[in-house]
Structure formats: C-alpha cells, structure tokens
Amino acid sequence: MTPMHLRNAPRWQTPLLLLLMAWALLAGLGMREPMPADEPRFVLAARTMVETGQWLFPHRGIELYAEKPPVFMWLQAASYLLVRDWQVAFLLPSLLAALLTLWLSGDLARRLWGRHAVPYAVFGLFVCLQFALQAKRAQIDMVLVGMTTLSLWALLRYLLEKPSPWLLALGTFAAGLGTVTKGVGFLPLLVFIPWLWVRLKSRQALPPHRGLHALAGLAGFIAGAGVWLVPMLSVALTSADPALHAYAREMLFKQTGTRYANAWHHVKPAWYYLQTMLTLWLPGVLLAPWLLPAWWRRVKRVDARHALLLGWALLVLVFFSASPGKREVYIFPMLPALAVAAAPLLPGLLRRRAVRATLWAYMAVLVVVAGALGAWLLAAPPERLQSLVEGRGMDMDTVAQLGRWLVGFAMVAAVAMFAIARASRHRVGVALVTVTAALWTAYGMGFMPALSPDSSAQALMQRVGQRIGPDAELAMLGWREQHLLQADRPVTDFGFKQPWVDQWQHAHAWLLEAPERRWLFLRKEAIGPCLDPAKVVDIGASNRRAWILAPGDAWREGCDVPADWSADVSED
Known part of the structure; x- marks a missing residue:
C-alpha cells in the first residue's frame, strides 16, 4: 500500500518508501548463520556441491538427499561462488526472488490497471507479514514464488495482452523450472481454467494458431523441467548404483504424488489455511470485508483480469486444501496474485474511515504487543524466563538483547506513526510501509542475529x-x-x-x-x-x-x- 491521493503526494514520497522497503529486505544480510527449519539442510547440501563438484545429486552427509530437487541448492552454491561468503550467499536467492516478485507484481498491475496501481500492488504485497518473512529466510518457498509469479506474469500477458507464443513459452518454462524447484511449480498453468470460463461466459472464440501455441507452451515446460530432470534421469538410469535408482524413485513418486495424496507429516484439517491467512497475511486480510464483495462484483460481470487472478488463487487454495499435508508456506504463491487483484481497489478503500481506522489499530496493536513483550523480557526475573530459554542453549544476555530490540522497534514505530498521523491521518499507507520496514529491520539486524548462535548450533x-x-x-x-x-x-x-x-x-x-x-x-x-x-x-x-x-x-x-x-x- 502507499499514501492516499497519489497525485497530490510529494514526488519523493514513493521513491523514499521504495528505499525503506529495499532497506528492510536487505537488513541483516550476512549477520546470522543458517537456522532451522530447513536452512542448514539446504546450505549443507550446497556447500557439499561446492566442495565435491557433485551438483546433480545433493547429499546430506554420506547419504543422498532425496526430499527436494537441487535447484535451490544450486542457486545457493552459485551465490557462494559469486560472493565467497556463506553468511551472505545462503540468503541471496530468497532476497533476489523477493525483489523479482515485487517487480513482476508492480509491472503486472501496471499492464492490467495502469501506472497508478503499481505502488499499491508493490507495497500491498510488502506489508503482508508472510512476504518479508519468507524473503528473509533461506527456504525454497520464496524462490518458488518468484518462479510462479514470473510464470503467471507471462501467462496473463499472453491471455489478456497479446497472444505471443514467446510469452506462452516463457510462462510454461518458468512453471517447468518451478516444478523441479519444488513439485508444485506447475500451478500457474491452472490459470487456463478460469480463462476458459471467461471465454465461455463472454462467448469469445478460441484464438487461431492453437496448435503452434500449444507446441510452444509444451516445449517451454519441458525445457524448464528438463534443466534438472534430463541430466538426473540420464545418469540414474544408466548407472548400476542402486542408491541412484532409489533416489530417482523417491524424487519422482514419493516426494510428489504420494506426498500430496497420502502425506505422512504436517497433517492438518481442511480449514487450516484459514488460520494462515488470518495471521501471516496481516494486515492485508483485514481488508477482506471490503475486498471480497468488490471482487465478487467484478467477477460476476466477467472482468477477465479479476476472474483470472482470483480464479487462479481459488484453485490454488482448493488444490492445497484437498491434500491432508499442509504447511503455511504452501499457499504463499497466491499472495502476489491477490496483491495485484487488490491494487485497483486500494485507492478507494483507503478513503474509507473504517479502513483507515482498522489499519491504524493493527499498527497500534503491533507496537503495544512488541513493546510489552520487550519490557517483560527486560524486567522479568530469571526464574520466570526459565521455560523460554530451557533446552534452547540461550542465556540471559540473549534474552535481554531480544528485549532491547523489541522495545527499540516499538519506540521507532510509535514515533513514526505519531509523526505521520499528525501530518495527516489519511496517510495510513505511508505509516504502514514505514512500520513494516522498521519491523523487518529489527528482525534482520536484531532478533535473528541474537538467536543465531544458539538456534544455528x-x-x-x-x-x-x-x-x-x-x-x-x-x-x-x-x-x-x-x-x-x-x-x-x-x-x-x-x-x-x-x-x-x-x-x-x-x-x-x-x-x-x-x-x-x-x-x-x-x-x-x-x-x-x-x-x-x-x-x-x-x-x-x-x-x-x-x-x-x-x-x-x-x-x-x-x-x-x-x-x-x-x-x-x-x-x-
């Protein structure tokens, strides 16, 4: 989100907010070690690739690591060869994918709604908690979202802007590459289902040259997936090593179809993703009472732009809800699409007093909770904190450091909110971006470095x-x-x-x-x-x-x- 009345805002305002956003995403880079969950596993495999030269089959110690394809680990290893510092390199792929996702979201909003929608899409995505949280973690999911957003960007341009086979091939290539990064990378291809619904409702004929375009799309997907599948299968199938055969079976079957249909861990109820949205999608989810009716009206009148974005997001939600295995990051690919779909509506919504009051209240609660928690960590007697530090290897100095950073964030955010509100209560978007940037600066430069020595072992x-x-x-x-x-x-x-x-x-x-x-x-x-x-x-x-x-x-x-x-x- 961004300030009200963009045309009347100072010219420096949006560039300054962009700098704040970029700073918040960069803050803390190189200041911590890989920490569970997942980060040490991927860095260990990437480091082994660099040390041994064996990039095709990732290892965890002496064993093959057959739970995830190696593309993300390739990116980490390549980042290390570029910067020669693992503390920086292991986070670079996520950071670059986050910046790419923000740019693609803004550019797609520009193409669909006009230039005025760009900052609303970019800042609207940034302020949602899950986005920066994943951008500052060395897990696969931010890179996956970068690839799915690239695929969706190209496919929506193909379907709504110009039917170029090159755009189609790019979209399917990104989906194929996403599939061998994490198995669900093919999900952008589901956008053709709401597109067919739009065609049916509007009684439009299918475009000509369907055969040529279908061939381009298929070739793009095969090329993307083949980046890893072709060399892996060629080596595994021609090898006499049973470990490589087992690796190929594990990756192609157990970690894909079996993991989806008959998950053996992270088993959650069907409504699990509702709680994910109500927490990790704050504060964007607070606008649902206004966004959902507005989206519904546009879908009813067959606005192809909203129908494709929202129809695709709904299909992704249904896809993951149908599997017994659920994690909060699974529905993360929906978030950029929803931010783009919200972008043209946000200027009007931010004129509403109730919307502004809701967002001010969210920031106030965030500041109060952070300040109270920090004060408690600083003032509580050691015996009251024992349950917090027990088994984690933490000491009281670490607890005090966390408390100081929480209080510091609360003070900076409160001062920023007061100054912006005093200038104009209508500038809730400016305050929201500023407070979010302060939060992730404290997270990157304070919270995570404090926890790193103990959590990283x-x-x-x-x-x-x-x-x-x-x-x-x-x-x-x-x-x-x-x-x-x-x-x-x-x-x-x-x-x-x-x-x-x-x-x-x-x-x-x-x-x-x-x-x-x-x-x-x-x-x-x-x-x-x-x-x-x-x-x-x-x-x-x-x-x-x-x-x-x-x-x-x-x-x-x-x-x-x-x-x-x-x-x-x-x-x-």
Missing part, C-alpha cells in the same frame, strides 16, 4: 571444538544438519536415516580404531547401551535437545549393541 559446536581440542577427530550420531554445518573440522557420520543399531555398530568400529583421539557427538537421549555414562560429557543444550560427547574410552570393553536396539527418541 554455532555456540554448541564451538564448545564441542574447545572441549575435544584441535587434534581430535569427531563423529556424529543422531545429528541434525546444523551440527554438521557448524563443526570446526571434517566430521565422520554414519548416515542420517540409517537404523540406530547400524549407526552404533559403525560408530563402535570407528571409535576402536583410535580411541585415544576420537570422540562421538550425539543426543543425550540416544546414548547407547555400551557407553559408560560416567565417562560421557554433557556439552549443553541446543534446539530443545541435550547433547553429549563420548570419548573413545567410554565404550565398555567387550560390549556389542544388540541387533534389536533402538534409541527411544522423538524426531525434531
């Missing part, structure tokens, strides 16, 4: 290195990706998904080769029956788990792990 692995000394060898059992990533030396692992008994047997043989200089790092709950508890070392807590070190001489002489033994621990 950096502090834990530093203690491990200091305890065992520079000349010791380290192996891990029951590890998480952040531990392997943050280790200060080459580490031996015995697999990530291997049965516990197999890992323990390999660990036993490894320790016995040089017990005087070898150490085993593992979860405290997973201590095996052959380790002497009196000789293990408690090394601390991280990620809500306790961790120990076992020296080589902690193995009880003559003890073998029973073949049916398994650690009674829960997964992270």
Whole structure:
C-alpha cells in the first residue's frame, strides 16, 4: 500500500518508501548463520556441491538427499561462488526472488490497471507479514514464488495482452523450472481454467494458431523441467548404483504424488489455511470485508483480469486444501496474485474511515504487543524466563538483547506513526510501509542475529571444538544438519536415516580404531547401551535437545549393541 491521493503526494514520497522497503529486505544480510527449519539442510547440501563438484545429486552427509530437487541448492552454491561468503550467499536467492516478485507484481498491475496501481500492488504485497518473512529466510518457498509469479506474469500477458507464443513459452518454462524447484511449480498453468470460463461466459472464440501455441507452451515446460530432470534421469538410469535408482524413485513418486495424496507429516484439517491467512497475511486480510464483495462484483460481470487472478488463487487454495499435508508456506504463491487483484481497489478503500481506522489499530496493536513483550523480557526475573530459554542453549544476555530490540522497534514505530498521523491521518499507507520496514529491520539486524548462535548450533559446536581440542577427530550420531554445518573440522557420520543399531555398530568400529583421539557427538537421549555414562560429557543444550560427547574410552570393553536396539527418541 502507499499514501492516499497519489497525485497530490510529494514526488519523493514513493521513491523514499521504495528505499525503506529495499532497506528492510536487505537488513541483516550476512549477520546470522543458517537456522532451522530447513536452512542448514539446504546450505549443507550446497556447500557439499561446492566442495565435491557433485551438483546433480545433493547429499546430506554420506547419504543422498532425496526430499527436494537441487535447484535451490544450486542457486545457493552459485551465490557462494559469486560472493565467497556463506553468511551472505545462503540468503541471496530468497532476497533476489523477493525483489523479482515485487517487480513482476508492480509491472503486472501496471499492464492490467495502469501506472497508478503499481505502488499499491508493490507495497500491498510488502506489508503482508508472510512476504518479508519468507524473503528473509533461506527456504525454497520464496524462490518458488518468484518462479510462479514470473510464470503467471507471462501467462496473463499472453491471455489478456497479446497472444505471443514467446510469452506462452516463457510462462510454461518458468512453471517447468518451478516444478523441479519444488513439485508444485506447475500451478500457474491452472490459470487456463478460469480463462476458459471467461471465454465461455463472454462467448469469445478460441484464438487461431492453437496448435503452434500449444507446441510452444509444451516445449517451454519441458525445457524448464528438463534443466534438472534430463541430466538426473540420464545418469540414474544408466548407472548400476542402486542408491541412484532409489533416489530417482523417491524424487519422482514419493516426494510428489504420494506426498500430496497420502502425506505422512504436517497433517492438518481442511480449514487450516484459514488460520494462515488470518495471521501471516496481516494486515492485508483485514481488508477482506471490503475486498471480497468488490471482487465478487467484478467477477460476476466477467472482468477477465479479476476472474483470472482470483480464479487462479481459488484453485490454488482448493488444490492445497484437498491434500491432508499442509504447511503455511504452501499457499504463499497466491499472495502476489491477490496483491495485484487488490491494487485497483486500494485507492478507494483507503478513503474509507473504517479502513483507515482498522489499519491504524493493527499498527497500534503491533507496537503495544512488541513493546510489552520487550519490557517483560527486560524486567522479568530469571526464574520466570526459565521455560523460554530451557533446552534452547540461550542465556540471559540473549534474552535481554531480544528485549532491547523489541522495545527499540516499538519506540521507532510509535514515533513514526505519531509523526505521520499528525501530518495527516489519511496517510495510513505511508505509516504502514514505514512500520513494516522498521519491523523487518529489527528482525534482520536484531532478533535473528541474537538467536543465531544458539538456534544455528554455532555456540554448541564451538564448545564441542574447545572441549575435544584441535587434534581430535569427531563423529556424529543422531545429528541434525546444523551440527554438521557448524563443526570446526571434517566430521565422520554414519548416515542420517540409517537404523540406530547400524549407526552404533559403525560408530563402535570407528571409535576402536583410535580411541585415544576420537570422540562421538550425539543426543543425550540416544546414548547407547555400551557407553559408560560416567565417562560421557554433557556439552549443553541446543534446539530443545541435550547433547553429549563420548570419548573413545567410554565404550565398555567387550560390549556389542544388540541387533534389536533402538534409541527411544522423538524426531525434531
């Protein structure tokens, strides 16, 4: 969103807000380590690609990582080769995808509604919490949204602006590339369903040269998906390695159709995405009582622009709601389309007193909650904070740092709101962009760097290195990706998904080769029956788990792990 009465606003206003937005997205780049969930896993695979030169089949330790295609990891590895700094490189793909998504949303709004709609689409997308949250995380979803938005941009131009086969090919290429980035990248192709509905309602004939255009679209999708599928399948199918065959089956079947139709985790009820919209889509979702009737009127009169944008978003929502497995990021690709669909309506809505009051109230609640939470963190006695820090490896200095940043954000946001409201209460859009920029600046430069040493396991692995000394060898059992990533030396692992008994047997043989200089790092709950508890070392807590070190001489002489033994621990 942007200020009321754009034509009467100072010329510097929109450029200044754009600078604030760009600053907020950049803030904190290079100031933290990869943190769960997902980030350490992808960075570990990308780092292995750079170190080994094996880019086609990503690895997690000694095992193939067959849960996601490698395209996102390619982008991280390529970013590292460009900047030579993992702290910067691992976040660059998400940042660049966010900037691309903002530009595409603004350009699409310009083509559909005119230049006046551009800042409303761009700022309307930026102020929704989920957008910047994903832009500042090293997960696949921001890059996926960049690709789906590019695909939708090209396909909508093809369907509404000019039927160029090159636009169609670009749209399907982006969808194909998105599919091998994360399996649902094909979703922009669903836009043809509401397009057919518009054609039927308006009694328009299908365009000529359908065969040539269909061929261009098919070629574009195959080229996009083939970026990874063709070399992967050519190597896997011609190899005698059963691990590569298993990898191909896992990626092509289990992680696509089976994951969608018969999800084995993240199982949620059908209404789950309603709570996602009511929280992560703030403050945009607060305008739903005004936007939904206005959208409905435009769809009823067969406005092709709104019918395609909203019809596609509805199909995406239905698609993900039908699967038992649900995560809040799954419906993220809808958000740019909805921001573009809202753009022509926002100038009128922001003239309404009720809309302005709702948005001012949202900002006031955000400031009050942040300030109160920060003050509590600074003033509460340590025993009251014990449940917050317990198991996370955090100390009171970290808690105090979080409290100071929360109070600082609340003060800056409150001053900005007061100054803007005093100038004109109608400039709620300016205040909203400013407060949002302050929030994500504090998040990037304060909250995440404060949490990074503990959440990323950096502090834990530093203690491990200091305890065992520079000349010791380290192996891990029951590890998480952040531990392997943050280790200060080459580490031996015995697999990530291997049965516990197999890992323990390999660990036993490894320790016995040089017990005087070898150490085993593992979860405290997973201590095996052959380790002497009196000789293990408690090394601390991280990620809500306790961790120990076992020296080589902690193995009880003559003890073998029973073949049916398994650690009674829960997964992270």
